[in-house]
Amino acid sequence: MARPKLGEGDTERLHVKISKEELKSIDDWRFENRISSRSEAVRRLCQIGIFSHGRMKIISDQSDVLLRNMRSLYEAVEEEIDQTYLTDNPDKSQVLISDAFDAAETLAMEVEVLSKATAPLLGERNFSVAAEKSKDLIYETILSLSEALRRRKSRDDRRTLFLAIQSWSDATHDSFEKMDDEEQDQFLADEIARILAKRTKSEGEGE
Numbered sequence: 001m002a003r004p005k006l007g008e009g010d011t012e013r014l015h016v017k018i019s020k021e022e023l024k025s026i027d028d029w030r031f032e033n034r035i036s037s038r039s040e041a042v043r044r045l046c047q048i049g050i051f052s053h054g055r056m057k058i059i060s061d062q063s064d065v066l067l068r069n070m071r072s073l074y075e076a077v078e079e080e081i082d083q084t085y086l087t088d089n090p091d092k093s094q095v096l097i098s099d100a101f102d103a104a105e106t107l108a109m110e111v112e113v114l115s116k117a118t119a120p121l122l123g124e125r126n127f128s129v130a131a132e133k134s135k136d137l138i139y140e141t142i143l144s145l146s147e148a149l150r151r152r153k154s155r156d157d158r159r160t161l162f163l164a165i166q167s168w169s170d171a172t173h174d175s176f177e178k179m180d181d182e183e184q185d186q187f188l189a190d191e192i193a194r195i196l197a198k199r200t201k202s203e204g205e206g207e
Contacts, residue, residue, distance in 0.1 A: 070100055117137055
């Protein structure tokens, strides 16, 4: 039985030296995606890489444009977004703007990880050196991404806490001032949880 043709032209055999770690990554990808053979997995990964590289600059450029525009839109209505979470019927459009800005920011950071990881593989002549540089850049960029996400959570918690305090009655303020430090910390944590739960409920009802 003749084997099916792999492309338009004649088939060529390619011998490649590869590390055990790289081979394991290929096999992991193969099994995860239910690819019939190792050689088929390598061919598919090559095609994915060639196609993705051709689109990478477009994705990166448009990701930057999206983030800039979403940041401008978010900053224009930031005060209204803050206040809408204190109401019983939040403005869904402002909630969507806030979520879209966070998504655009995360997308831009993920694209940056991909761009920095592949840059040495394109520009460095020695593959071993390129692979090491790529690993270092991936590690550094993921650390930066994690730190950016941590800052976002800290920012959101501070904003949520500020909104909670704004909504307190005089009686709540007086009661808070009489608490000790541990009680105040717990009270503030409960307030953040209360507003976040309210936000999650409103978003769920809007779906």
